[in-house]
Amino acid sequence: MKVSYKWLQEFVNIDISPRELADRLTLAGITVEGVKETGEGVSKVITGQIDSISRHPNADKLVVTSVNIGTEKLQIVTAATNVREGDIIPVAVEGAKLASGLAIKRAKLRGVESRGMMCSGQELGIDPKTMSAEQASGIMILPPGARIGEDAKEILGLDDYILELDLTPNRGDCLSIIGVAREVAALLGKPFRLPQPSFGELDEKTEGQVKVDILDRDLCRRFVGRLIKNVRIGSSPLWMQQRLRAAGMRPINNIVDVTNYVMLELGQPMHAFDYNLLQDGHIIVRRVREGEKIITLDGAARDLTPGMLAITDPSGPIAIAGVMGGQSTEVTDKTESILLESAFFNPVSVRRTSKALGLRSEASLRFEKGIDIGGCARAADRAAQLIVEMGSGEASAGRVDRTSETITERVVQFRPSRASYVLGVDIPGETARDILTSLQFKVQDANGDLLVTIPTHRVDVSLEVDLIEEVARMYGYDKAPETLPFGKSTGGMKTIEQAYTTRVRSQLAASGLFEVMTYSFVHPRVFDLMNLPAGSPYRNTLNIQNPLSEEHSVMRTMLLPCLMEVLVRNYNRRVQNGAVFEMGRVFVTRGLDTQPEEKTILAAAAMGCAPGSWNLAPAAFDYYYLKGVLENLFSALRTAPVTFRPESADPSFHPGRTAVLEADGVRLGILGELHPDVLEKYELPVKVTAFELDFNQLLALSGQPADFIPLPKYPGIERDLAVLVKKDIPAEGIFAAIREAGGKLLSDVSLFDIYSGEQVPDGMQSMAFSLKFQAVDRTLTDAEAVEMTNAIAGALAGKFGAELRS
Amino acid sequence: MKDKLHELGEQARGKMAEAGSLEELNEIRVRFLGKKGELTRILRGMGSLSAEERPRVGQVANEVRAALEEELAVRSASLKELVREQKLRSEGIDVTLPGSPGQRGGIHPLNAVLEEIQDIFLGLGYSIAEGPEIETDYYNFEALNLPKDHPARDMQDTFFISGEILLRTQTSPVQVRTMEKTAPELPVKIIAPGKVYRRDDDATHSPMFNQVEGLAVDRRITFSDLKGTLAHFAREMFGGKTITRFRPSYFPFTEPSAEVDVSCVMCGGKGCRVCSHTGWLEILGSGMVHPRVLEVSGYNSEDVTGFAFGMGIERIAMLKYGIDDMRLLFENDLRFLRQF
């Protein structure tokens, strides 16, 4: 809503600057986003009349004019083509400045002196969108009779400030000048003047010439009509045009402009029907019937659906109630009589209809927020008054006014004690009473409490707490102290899941991975990219009905495609080494009409290698890197033992470089190099290793008790053992055999080297283990260590055919 | 013989002074003081001396030996020092060369900020609650005093799965879910972080973003408590000098409602580009829980009051780190992520 500072002053005296006013309103909950000066930067532009136009001696496209600006006549050369002798126009004289910052100087144009410039609307700072195409393209022509030699800004109403409001949806009443004026009056402690239209009427009555029947009273609670005769269609006065423009509306003609003007001023949307085109002068407000159609004012043929509310005459729909009028009764140059409609339509009905038709108008916007049902008659009168005063028509006597009920005002109790209970600050009853009164509530005392009558324009106020807010915002939120709640204290604690989330994040970050955050919705194509077959359960997605694009149209069922996208984007930006992880939810559908299962997944993906340096070769971000990351994580979380079982059947992963992670027979997730087909589909020319774990499974395994084992009192013995084994024997089995053969005294075993190549037969590899023997009750002898090492070697020979290497 | 001894002492002292290494010094020691050394050799001639002279010459010999041994110790110590110094000097490295690159990853800036926010409220006795990201119309709207066809629904353009199932547009449904679970017990003190979704996509809006909701419900929780709690939060988050400002606003599920501004973190309130020269930055919405929301959640709204607030983590993170485009937070460019 754009509000003119001068317009406001018709209803309340404002003694502070527009910018101060903006700050006051903002702190009272009517947010002012900006204050604009109309005609900002424009100076020394004066109205003048063109006395003569003659040809330019040296140029075909220029003319030489003589313009009377009251005190003198100026010779002005112009290229404008829309000016005629006798036109009154704005003239920027020597020393003038225009909205663009252009300064006007005396000049010679093709040898002829020019002492000023005729101005277009845009040069005066008028938004071209609020002018007709004709107006926007040429010099601004003022109506005949406009005063000459005056400041054009004043004549055009450009000496004003516009407050741009960002209103909250509850304050539909402030979608009007008087609504804002009421707030201003309350804030400044000034009286508010409600317009009381009075004007001369014809003898003949509206009642009798216009018949109104409301058939669906639930959707139309009030319909006021006023008949205007002897209409003369023309343009509206400049001041009215400027106020419409300042509000962002384009002036059309005097009648349409009046309906828009009243809507802006009073918040009541109005419509004007051509009375002579109305069948039998009979308005019937009713729900649409099957198959009814209408051509709306914008020229579109629209199919209406039963349930929508229409204004009809005996021939059928002539307007969509509260949304848009119809072409069949449109006001045109030929119109002689009009019927003004000022009605109250059901907010929900208007909202549904305008949504269904995709038609949001200034009118529907106001109706759906709820307008002042008590103000319909005043608005009709105000429109009639303006038309009569402008000499654009004559008003028949009285109005037709149909309501479905007697219009009553709610009464709500306000207890100062309750306000203090909610606010934590004592606002005296007297103060509350003054505030509410200043906001146009009627207040009665009732044993220390207040009985407050809510005026019909405040549709947002219906409960005591609403009144408490009214009092608090006018009293000033800044006057409430800053305290902390007291009462039963609570221990702030993270749940186990939350605590582990934090630990997992820190652990992975410390292992060299960067956490990412990706969208929960993906392109349905990602399942193809991940190489998943048609029947894959991952394809069973939950789909968004109204996505922004196909790119973000289905809820993800796995995190890997999101991480792949991150790697691809980085790779394409030449960031070609990196490891990332994400903890986020995936969505497992349980049918369209139920909430899905939301599973938290921990996933990581890595490409390239870790940064190397002058003293360190870069380590590859490969399978063993991520496996190490996981092993460290499991150790930090104290999980139950996790096994890595070779997996060759997952279509997204490399069949020879992938493991399924299991613990206690439960699948925890998968770790592996992505399948070359997947990389090819993503057009990523480097290898990617990734894992995906079920976070809740991980949680269930974590937090095993830490049992203290006493430190050894006696020295242990370390020995190395190198064996030649076939390459295809999994290391896990060899480790198990070593531990078994080593028995209790083998306290630790680690693999420190794997070698194949020279001196190692094909298909074989050398594995070198470091063994540590330790007894709790004595110092072991070398002989014992040798004996145990030999036993281990023997076991490996027996089980795997391993040969001892010396 | 005494003269011989003194001469020997002088000679040995001279050699010791010339010795350039511990090895040379050792040779000198052997030559003069060793078992077969020159001092011993001279003393062997003592047999030819008279009984009176013998002790006197013996004393001189001992004096010379003691003096030489002392000189030897001093000289040896200084040579040792010299050697150490030479060794240390030869072991010098270029300490300005880069260190070995360790593994360095990082936590996403949004989660880092969230952890900070959580810590502040954990310290105030709040617990952390979570709820589904795919919600029912009831919890996302209706229970929050936003019936169907309410114009305020336009404030949040919604992604729908079906007529009744949608992507939550706010973390506020967690308020109702938590109260339903807790009622009639008191108090309720939670924050609820999580992802929310709205149909917007530009430099200041993302179709998915993160919110933290806060809720405190008890007897006699007041608007002043809301002010104090959020002022504390703002000081913890943005620095001890941060000032908060409460502006009346509207949210369907709170009444009275307030937008909360903090003094600009960039200019301290003087006015700059970031705060559009107002000196203030809007950071969150808040208010007293609407009685209807308390009632549908199982509390008697005459007796029980509460406050609620909600903030966008992106906004806080962008202010904290000076990030100017929200999309950067979801592009996950490693060059961006490395900066936090």
Ligand SMILES: [Zn+2]
């Ligand atoms: Zn600033």
